[in-house]
Amino acid sequence: MIHHDILIVGSGVMGVALADSLNPKDFSIGIVESNSHASFSKRHLSINKKSLSFLKKLGVWEEISPNAFPYEKIKVWEQEGSGYIEFDANEARLNPLGHIVSEGNIQKNLLESLEKKEISFYWDNKLEEINRNDEKITCKTSNNELSCNILIGCDGINSAVRGLGKFKSRSWSYNQTALVANLKSSSTDSTIRQTFTKIGPLALLPINDSELTMIWSIDDKSAYIFLQKEKKEFIAEINNHFGETFNDLVFSTEIQHFPLNHLSAKTFAKNGIFLIGDAAHQIHPLAGLGLNAGLGDVKCLSEAINEFGKLELKKITEVYNRKRIPVNLALAASMEAFKRGFEAENIWIRFLRNSAFNITNNSDFLKKKFMEIATEL
Numbered sequence: 118m119i120h121h122d123i124l125i126v127g128s129g130v131m132g133v134a135l136a137d138s139l140n141p142k143d144f145s146i147g148i149v150e151s152n153s154h155a156s157f158s159k160r161h162l163s164i165n166k167k168s169l170s171f172l173k174k175l176g177v178w179e180e181i182s183p184n185a186f187p188y189e190k191i192k193v194w195e196q197e198g199s200g201y202i203e204f205d206a207n208e209a210r211l212n213p214l215g216h217i218v219s220e221g222n223i224q225k226n227l228l229e230s231l232e233k234k235e236i237s238f239y240w241d242n243k244l245e246e247i248n249r250n251d252e253k254i255t256c257k258t259s260n261n262e263l264s265c266n267i268l269i270g271c272d273g274i275n276s277a278v279r280g281l282g283k284f285k286s287r288s289w290s291y292n293q294t295a296l297v298a299n300l301k302s303s304s305t306d307s308t309i310r311q312t313f314t315k316i317g318p319l320a321l322l323p324i325n326d327s328e329l330t331m332i333w334s335i336d337d338k339s340a341y342i343f344l345q346k347e348k349k350e351f352i353a354e355i356n357n358h359f360g361e362t363f364n365d366l367v368f369s370t371e372i373q374h375f376p377l378n379h380l381s382a383k384t385f386a387k388n389g390i391f392l393i394g395d396a397a398h399q400i401h402p403l404a405g406l407g408l409n410a411g412l413g414d415v416k417c418l419s420e421a422i423n424e425f426g427k428l429e430l431k432k433i434t435e436v437y438n439r440k441r442i443p444v445n446l447a448l449a450a451s452m453e454a455f456k457r458g459f460e461a462e463n464i465w466i467r468f469l470r471n472s473a474f475n476i477t478n479n480s481d482f483l484k485k486k487f488m489e490i491a492t493e494l
């Protein structure tokens with residue numbers, strides 16, 4: 118049986134970022150991945166200032182930045198009321214507000230940087246069983262038996278580490294599917310726009326001078342109907358909901374679809390087993406913060422492990438739970454309030470919502486607070 122000090126399950130952004138941020142001279146590190154080779158996400162997403170600094174520290178930002186698009190404004194409004202809110206980089210004294218990047222590109226660059234380090238990869242190894250005794254944790258995968266002192270689940274929303282490690286969690290389906298695709302347009306700018314349509318939030322994020330990425334989180338029933346639509350018909354729907362903000366929209370990629378769920382593990386670490394990123398928490402993509410929150414977990418856990426070493430499990434567990442559970446709980450709660458407030462049909466809730474939005478839009482203090490939460494996860 119091969120032994121590693123640290124075994125990471127999952128080679129998504131969290132798994133490779135974590136391996137990159139641990140000190141390879143101090144630990145023997147293995148990565149277990151069920152896919153037979155690296156598979157890169159095709160999504161574009163927004164990253165905040167803190168994630169950018171972390172990627173810089175890991176030495177990969179220079180390679181990512183030529184294809185990262187800085188954005189300076191966020192405009193959010195609703196279709197059926199007067200609610201409107203705008204965040205401006207100059208007002209927030211934070212220019213740019215963030216960057217839109219390809220998730221796959223982050224993953225690819227982190228993986229390339231791992232090639233220079235001594236990390237063992239176990240591709241085509243699906244984690245199937247975990248056993249623990251006083252000294253170590255043993256893991257059965259579809260092709261191997263491995264053991265470790267620290268086991269870290271970076272294995273996404275359906276985390277086997279979370280299930281086999283018997284972590285309790287709360288989860289539910291949003292009954293929405295995110296339809297994601299890129300579109301060409303002759304009139305893009307550096308603003309993220311999001312409108313709350315009757316069937317769900319529709320966001321258009323600029324990814325370069327002539328392209329946008331669409332994330333439309335649509336009620337499951339309507340999403341199925343939308344997926345059957347001709348491309349021209351689909352674009353007419355986008356224009357209808359957006360008020361024809363963009364000229365000449367044409368799809369430049371196929372439409373991908375993702376079921377949307379909420380998940381919060383009750384604890385993120387116990388008995389030498391840790392959960393990171395979507396394995397520990399998943400939120401609605403309307404605020405574009407899931408990956409940022411996950412990178413916050415990676416930074417916190419890697420700093421604790423690098424500082425205390427593999428034998429101080431109690432201390433690492435305490436620090437990680439204490440620092441990351443409250444941040445992620447607060448984020449999940451504010452996202453839920455935001456989403457439920459927008460979906461409410463009740464006229465009083467709608468009135469309050471519009472008023473709250475407009476008060477926030479006119480209050481520099483509240484806007485600054487929002488920006489702090491979004492940029493300092």
Ligand SMILES: Cc1cc2nc3c(=O)[nH]c(=O)nc-3n(C[C@H](O)[C@H](O)[C@H](O)COP(=O)(O)OP(=O)(O)OC[C@H]3O[C@@H](n4cnc5c(N)ncnc54)[C@H](O)[C@@H]3O)c2cc1C
Binds near residue numbers: 130152161275297393
């Ligand atoms: C539509 C959409 C838009 C989003 N937009 C944004 C945004 O703008 N900004 C933002 O910050 N976040 C955004 N997010 C969230 C972000 O994409 C996720 O938080 C992030 O991808 C999670 O990465 P991860 O590494 O935790 O999990 P994953 O990417 O799911 O990686 C998990 C890995 O584990 C492997 N694995 C799974 N099970 C096993 C097993 N049993 N054994 C071995 N390996 C296994 C998988 O094959 C995979 O490689 C968005 C999400 C969605 C759905």
